[in-house]
Amino acid sequence: MAFKIYSTLSKRKEDFEPLEPGKVRLYNCGPTVYSRVHIGNLRSFIFADVLRRWLQHEGFQVNQVMNITDVGHLVNDADEGEDKLEAQARREGKDPWKISQEITATFFDDLARLNFMPANVYPRATEHIPEMLEIIDGLIDKGYAYRAGDNVYFEVAKFERYGRLSGNRVEDLDAGARIEVIAEKRSPADFALWKSDPQHLMKWDSQFGADGFPGWHIECSAMARKHLGDKIDIHTGGEDNVFPHHECEIAQTEAFTGEPFATYWMHAKFLQVDGGKMGKSLGNVYNLDDIVERGFEPRVLRYTLMRGHYRQPLNFTWDIMAESQKALEKLDDLVTRLRRIAAGDEGATEDGAGAELLETARGEFVEAMNDDLNTPQALAALFTLRDHAVQNRLGRETAGAGLSFLERVELALGVLDLEEESIDSEIQTLIDEREAARQAKDWARSDEIRDTLLERGILLEDKDGKTVWRRK
Ligand code: AMP
Ligand code: ZN
Numbered sequence: 489m490a491f492k493i494y495s496t497l498s499k500r501k502e503d504f505e506p507l508e509p510g511k512v513r514l515y516n517c518g519p520t521v522y523s524r525v526h527i528g529n530l531r532s533f534i535f536a537d538v539l540r541r542w543l544q545h546e547g548f549q550v551n552q553v554m555n556i557t558d559v560g561h562l563v564n565d566a567d568e569g570e571d572k573l574e575a576q577a578r579r580e581g582k583d584p585w586k587i588s589q590e591i592t593a594t595f596f597d598d599l600a601r602l603n604f605m606p607a608n609v610y611p612r613a614t615e616h617i618p619e620m621l622e623i624i625d626g627l628i629d630k631g632y633a634y635r636a637g638d639n640v641y642f643e644v645a646k647f648e649r650y651g652r653l654s655g656n657r658v659e660d661l662d663a664g665a666r667i668e669v670i671a672e673k674r675s676p677a678d679f680a681l682w683k684s685d686p687q688h689l690m691k692w693d694s695q696f697g698a699d700g701f702p703g704w705h706i707e708c709s710a711m712a713r714k715h716l717g718d719k720i721d722i723h724t725g726g727e728d729n730v731f732p733h734h735e736c737e738i739a740q741t742e743a744f745t746g747e748p749f750a751t752y753w754m755h756a757k758f759l760q761v762d763g764g765k766m767g768k769s770l771g772n773v774y775n776l777d778d779i780v781e782r783g784f785e786p787r788v789l790r791y792t793l794m795r796g797h798y799r800q801p802l803n804f805t806w807d808i809m810a811e812s813q814k815a816l817e818k819l820d821d822l823v824t825r826l827r828r829i830a831a832g833d834e835g836a837t838e839d840g841a842g843a844e845l846l847e848t849a850r851g852e853f854v855e856a857m858n859d860d861l862n863t864p865q866a867l868a869a870l871f872t873l874r875d876h877a878v879q880n881r882l883g884r885e886t887a888g889a890g891l892s893f894l895e896r897v898e899l900a901l902g903v904l905d906l907e908e909e910s911i912d913s914e915i916q917t918l919i920d921e922r923e924a925a926r927q928a929k930d931w932a933r934s935d936e937i938r939d940t941l942l943e944r945g946i947l948l949e950d951k952d953g954k955t956v957w958r959r960k
Contacts, residue, residue: 491546493722494799494860495752496730497653501860506721507751512543512550513716515750517708517725517733518610520557521591522576524775525598527789527804528766531759532726534790535798535861537604538901539724539754542857544605545900552607553715556595558588558614559690561704565732567670567680571701574689584689588614598776601786603902609715613707617692620702620710623744624681625695632743636672638684638697644677647739653753654731679736681706705736712749713741723750727757756798763803774804782806788813791903794863815867820905822874823894827913829877829887831920839883842876846886849873850893857900870897915946919955922948 490503506512516536519525525533533554540552563569570578577584592612599606624640627633632646644650644658651657661677669676684700685691691699712720718741725734734753741749758765761772779789792812796802829835836842849869856865873890876882882890898904918937925933938948946957 489855489858491542491858492860493752493754496734496755497750497753502752504721504752506548507719510547510549512548512722513720514540514543514550514552515708515712515716515720515723516552516554516607517723517729518554518556519591519595520561520572521588521595522561522572524591524777525595526766526773526775527761527779527793528726528759530598530602530776530789531793531798531802532724532756533599533604534602534793535754535756536724538794538798538861538863539722540607541605541900541902542861545857545896551716552605553609553611553712554607555708555711556588556592556610556612557704557707558592558612559584560613560702560707565704565728567683567703571688571690577689588612601776602790603787605902611711611715613702613711614690616707616710616714617702619714620706621682621694623706623710623713623740624702626744627681627740630743632739633681634674635696638700639672639680640682640696641673641678642681642736642739642743643674644679644739645675647743649742650677650735650739653738654735656731656735679703679705679732681740703736705733706740708733709737709740709744709749712737713745718745718749719747720750722752722754724754724756727755730755754798757801759793759802759804761804763805779809782809784809784813787903787905788816791816794901794903795867797860797862797864799860815871816903816905818874819870819903822870822877823891823904823906825874825877826882826887826890826894829882830884830891831913831917832884834880835877835887836880836883839885842882842886843889845876845881846873846890846893849876853893853897863901866901915941915957919948919957923955 492501493504494501516533519529536554540550543550559571559573561572563572563575573584573588576587580587624633627642628635628640633640633642658677680703682694682696682700682702684696684698686698688699688701691701693699712723723734738749761774766773776786776789780786788809792804792809793802795812849872852869853866856862856869894904894906898906918941922934922937925937941948941957948955948957
């Protein structure tokens, strides 16, 4: 069964076919590190993580790159206005380099707490200035870019396919719809590749005159090229990245290399909070610490961000978080039940029908994930499986196979709690075996089990006819 993904470029679902068999080159637009990532950013990143996990689940070797934008992203996403990092530095009276360092550290911390699979590389824009200058030079040589004073712009009229991703037409952009008019540009739709600004705090020497800094879009073109090559398989971001960011990345990279850049472009829809946009003035720009302060484990947020399909609207409320917590409790319960059934403590005696039910759940899960990462439907298959466990429809062997299935699910979703419990149930199985040995007066076996556990740091105590265990 093919993995189908919806590409913003073709505007339809396509069968995923990698450039190189068995391998995937994946680029995710990462955070601009001027302030702590919020739950909206996290929606885009969790979507990217699930995508990476699913590709891995399907046997691909994934090379995943998520960048850190630490310079050049201006407040209005276009060519005028302050650099987000420098504006923040001014507000806090701090050094922008220090801010980027601190925010990047909290970002990695958030990723770990939310059980992200680490990307292969997290390149920082400020560490790729020579790579950007090389592309800019090439674009000038090829006639796609021009210098105006000490600045360099990409001339969109020269790149025929400009607008294909976002559906924006250059004529409309020229009317100045969403972009400011800068006199030195040949057309208002042209965008900056390099801006000279000796006042900028984060600035570099270049062949273009006074010290300056790169445009936001060229950063991702350069980092993707450096770490993945001229052509990549999948490029992701949030829906606001479609234009101008990704449209401009395509123009730069393809004009430079003469080849298609990414085969598939995937975009997560914006997360809303309480039915509307997040806003500082509304006090609802939540981050992971806010979630934990309200008494929720990080994985409850992870679950909440996966319970909607990434291309569907998703609304965050505290009530939905409470629902997610209940849903996770049910999934934990599924794990516990399967373990008990697998240990022979409960469950159906006949396993034929149970095996079929498990097979159906597994098929539904895989089919949903292959259908453009339909996580809500995939999760539904797990709840159906839990119903079967509750209704005593699964037998011992099926439960064992069910647990292996959940290990695979965990590889794909990263939201289950299999870890601690699995030790518990293993220990319990040994304790039960020891109890049986004692009943049978097989003291040698009973002692042997006690010693095995002791070697693993587990101490058994017989109290009131019951055996309990604790760590040494
Ligand atoms: P930024 O830090 O602004 O560069 O954004 C980092 C990523 O988060 C980008 O891919 C954005 O598209 C994405 N993003 C920002 N806000 C939201 C939101 N409310 N929902 C989903 N994704 C978002
Ligand atoms: Zn980017």
